Amino acid sequence: MITNADRFRRTAAGLSLILAPLCLLLGMAVDPTESGSEDVLAYANNPAATGVSATLLHYAWVLWVPGVIGLVHLVRRKGVVLANLAGAVTVLGLINFSSLMISDFFDITVFQQLPVAQAEKIMQDAAQPAMIVAWQMPGMIGSFLGLVLVAVAYAWSGRVGWWFPAGVLAGILVWLFGASAWNLWLGLSGPVILLVVFGIVGVSLIRMDNHEWSPAA
Structure with a gap:
């Protein structure tokens, strides 16, 4: 398969559309924050679970990138302008959003080593305007929209x-x-919906004929 360009890229795109929402679902399931709780020490008290959750969420956004590129690749007539523009915005947004997951690791360390009030102030002060405008907002808007x-x-x-x-x-x-x-149940229900719809499309890409995938077709 790896020697066949069309088959490899088509399969990679399809698998990415399945694995991305699956990582999102697992990342939310492992998150140590209890439903209905806003315990600021949840991450500091559960560093292993937090690390696994943050890593899964990071790879959820990363894995969506090849899937999005694959979807855009298949839009060739109707909707091509929207696909190209939305695809570019989405890829940049996903890359930005994935980088924000690293803040969970700083959250662990700061709240473990400092009093809660001081730790909260440091985390709040770290949200500089450049980070919000150039990282957080493009990441969230670009990814979701x-x-x-x-x-x-x-x-x-x-x-x-x-x-x-x-x-x-x-x-x-x-x-x-x-x-x-x-809310844990809603936090898991959303990724389940995404896993179903993206999974169906991902499987369709994997099962697609190379002739249909090829731009020449």
Whole structure:
């Protein structure tokens, strides 16, 4: 397979669309924060679980990149402009967002070695304007809105039904609400929805004929 360019890239893109939401789901499941709790010491008291969770979340965003590139690659007529623009924004957003997961490791160390009030102040002061404007906002907006728009372009091209962008939007909204409300069930339900819709499309890429994948077709 590795010697066949079309088959290797198609399979890699398909697997990425499956593994990315799976890593997101597992990362949320391992997160040591208890449902309904905003315990600032949750990460410091559970460094191993926090490290595994942060790593899984990091790779969730990273693994979405080849999948997005694969989807954009298949949009060639209707929706091609949207796919190209949304794809570029999404890839940059995913890369930015993945880098933000490293803050969990600083969270562990700071809260382990300093009083809570001092640790909280340091973490708050670390949120410099440049970090928020150039890292956090592009990461979140580019990732979440970008994934929805790429799914819209893919459906617009006729590759899949409109259930795909609808499912992506629903999964992201449920996950964001669950994560912000510290609700474990919603925090896991969103990734499950994303795993189902992206998984279906990912499997379709893996099973796709090389002739259909090739731009010449």
